[in-house]
Amino acid sequence: MIELTGSQTIGAVLREAGQRFGDAPFLIAPANPGRGYAPAGESRSFDRMNAIVDSLAACYADAGYGAGHRIGLLLENRLAHFEHKLALNAIGACCVPLIPDHRPAEMGYVIGHARVDLVVVLPALAPLVHEAIGLARHVPPVVLLDDVANRLPPAERRASATTAEPSSIATVLYTSGTTGRPKGCLLSHRYELASGHWYATRGGLMTFREAAERIYNPLPVYHVNSSVVSFYGALFTGNCQIQADRFQTSRWWQEVRESGATVVHYLGVIVPMLLNQPPDRADRGHQVRFGVGAGVDPQRHAEFERRFGFPLIEIWGMTETVRLLADAEPPRRVGTRAFGKAQPGLEARIVDDTDADVADGVPGEMVIRHSAATPRQDAFSGYLDDEAATEAAWRGGWFHTGDIVVRDPDGMLHFVERRKNIIRRSGENIAAAEVEAILQAHPDVAQAVVLSVPDEVREEEVLACIVVRPGVALTAAEDDPLVRKLFEHCNAQLAYYKAPGWIFFLDEIPTTGTQKVQKHQIFAAGIDPRTRPGMIDLRHWKKRQPAASAGSQ
Numbered sequence: 001m002i003e004l005t006g007s008q009t010i011g012a013v014l015r016e017a018g019q020r021f022g023d024a025p026f027l028i029a030p031a032n033p034g035r036g037y038a039p040a041g042e043s044r045s046f047d048r049m050n051a052i053v054d055s056l057a058a059c060y061a062d063a064g065y066g067a068g069h070r071i072g073l074l075l076e077n078r079l080a081h082f083e084h085k086l087a088l089n090a091i092g093a094c095c096v097p098l099i100p101d102h103r104p105a106e107m108g109y110v111i112g113h114a115r116v117d118l119v120v121v122l123p124a125l126a127p128l129v130h131e132a133i134g135l136a137r138h139v140p141p142v143v144l145l146d147d148v149a150n151r152l153p154p155a156e157r158r159a160s161a162t163t164a165e166p167s168s169i170a171t172v173l174y175t176s177g178t179t180g181r182p183k184g185c186l187l188s189h190r191y192e193l194a195s196g197h198w199y200a201t202r203g204g205l206m207t208f209r210e211a212a213e214r215i216y217n218p219l220p221v222y223h224v225n226s227s228v229v230s231f232y233g234a235l236f237t238g239n240c241q242i243q244a245d246r247f248q249t250s251r252w253w254q255e256v257r258e259s260g261a262t263v264v265h266y267l268g269v270i271v272p273m274l275l276n277q278p279p280d281r282a283d284r285g286h287q288v289r290f291g292v293g294a295g296v297d298p299q300r301h302a303e304f305e306r307r308f309g310f311p312l313i314e315i316w317g318m319t320e321t322v323r324l325l326a327d328a329e330p331p332r333r334v335g336t337r338a339f340g341k342a343q344p345g346l347e348a349r350i351v352d353d354t355d356a357d358v359a360d361g362v363p364g365e366m367v368i369r370h371s372a373a374t375p376r377q378d379a380f381s382g383y384l385d386d387e388a389a390t391e392a393a394w395r396g397g398w399f400h401t402g403d404i405v406v407r408d409p410d411g412m413l414h415f416v417e418r419r420k421n422i423i424r425r426s427g428e429n430i431a432a433a434e435v436e437a438i439l440q441a442h443p444d445v446a447q448a449v450v451l452s453v454p455d456e457v458r459e460e461e462v463l464a465c466i467v468v469r470p471g472v473a474l475t476a477a478e479d480d481p482l483v484r485k486l487f488e489h490c491n492a493q494l495a496y497y498k499a500p501g502w503i504f505f506l507d508e509i510p511t512t513g514t515q516k517v518q519k520h521q522i523f524a525a526g527i528d529p530r531t532r533p534g535m536i537d538l539r540h541w542k543k544r545q546p547a548a549s550a551g552s553q
Helices: 010-021 046-062 079-090 104-114 123-135 189-200 224-237 249-259 270-275 298-308 387-393 432-440 481-491
Strands: 025-029 042-045 070-074 094-097 118-121 142-144 169-174 184-188 214-217 240-243 263-267 290-294 312-318 321-326 338-341 347-351 364-369 399-407 412-418 422-425 428-431 445-455 459-468 502-505
Touching: 010 046, 010 079, 010 189, 010 224, 025 046, 025 079, 042 046, 042 079, 046 079, 070 079, 070 104, 070 123, 079 094, 079 169, 079 224, 104 123, 104 169, 104 184, 118 123, 123 142, 169 189, 169 224, 184 189, 189 224, 189 321, 214 224, 214 249, 224 240, 224 263, 249 270, 263 270, 270 298, 298 312, 298 432, 312 338, 347 399, 387 399, 412 432, 422 445, 422 459, 428 432, 432 445, 432 459, 432 481, 459 481, 481 502
Parallel strands: 025 240, 070 094, 070 118, 094 169, 118 142, 214 240, 214 263, 263 290, 290 312, 459 502
Antiparallel strands: 025 042, 169 184, 312 321, 321 338, 338 412, 347 364, 364 399, 399 412, 422 428, 445 459
8 A cells, every 4th residue: 555645746646556556447437338438338547547647737738737727627427537637636736626417507606716727528518618607707718528638728827837736736626515605625635645545544344455446436526525535545555446427226236246346435315225126136246345435324224234245334524624434443333323433633522502522422513623733634725715714614723514413432423413404493402314314214205304494482393305205195285194194103203392393295305416415405595485385284293292100110
């Protein structure tokens, strides 16, 4: 394994990997007969990747690009994304991944906010880029992917240098966010390399063998998970990343088996989709050693491992924080929301609203740092053009994650909910995730998300938005037997105040390209969800149970 020195650049580690691992596979796009390019798949070895990157870097440098430039890449999950990103980083330029699922106004905001100097785009997505630029205040040149080598527009201002430093910004990655405009996270060469090295050295059940793993990651390359964490983990260890086009239930196991994947990356939403497929004799016909991900439903975690035969290792991480935590050491806490313990290099505290420590077992916000001496070591370099937000997040020398967490006496950390998704009802804090997990376990529910809505008496109330399984009869009225069944299902397993006070049925729940639920896009901004047609008011069903008599046992 290549060692991390802290003084390396991405280009230097890529060259070392090429010399050390040579013709071993580094990146593979699995075969997919249904796509318009490389239907048989394609592969890049370590030395071949170096040659491609050197050639592309020369093209960009000859056109005047280099240190100080930001280049937008709209190349979907193609291997070309990594080739161009690495080439740009090699000459000190910065990559700004663009999101193909964005609407023009959203993309226009990113292009304008990042002030990109050039956009490299696939031909099919060029109309989207041009429409986005038409809505932006900033108008960069656009070049089609295949034209980079011979028709690259010259830089408007020629770079004064074509070299990088460890502190040079390699990527501006925009967070998805649930409210407000996304922020551009500045990720340096040092950040990206440290992230991959940390990922590859967690040990326990998450031990990576050198030049022996194939890491299947179907998540999009505009996400830190596949573009940084697993990618640089593979680079340091001589392993191969299997970069799928996107997650598809129908293709997951075929691609995993055909690629010989030994590690898979998942999100919580992927697990029920795979479990809902009919059992098959080939369920264990794979080479997967472990899965790495977050958000698996605790009630289905053990079921997945029993059926498919490998552990799902729950992790915690953020774009802003270079290192992840992982529940990779036995005994694991399957069936809980455990995600590991703080350790040297990633210290953690659980605090209240005044940043005072809370006792073990009490929910609070998790704040983290590298160490007292160097709290921000290797972390993101800040939010682009938003120093105030950066310093607010780092107040008191600790990064405020916005995640509500509980710590056990032995130090194990358990995820409760994002801070913004805590529902405050009559003085009680209700975790939306807890109610969602109960609803998701009902056999008639395909997907459920829980929101808070205003309540004139109790401050906030619980709203459950539900997609039912195909074939389930539904009239979407209070007297529908399914409505009563769902309410009683929750009421029987949760304190009465946690049961839904409102239920709303819909056909689908919006998600991002990474399959992250966008619950705050279900209802238009400024609209009281309670006024929507089809909203079912169940507040009168929520009643406190009589207290048991003092003499009962």
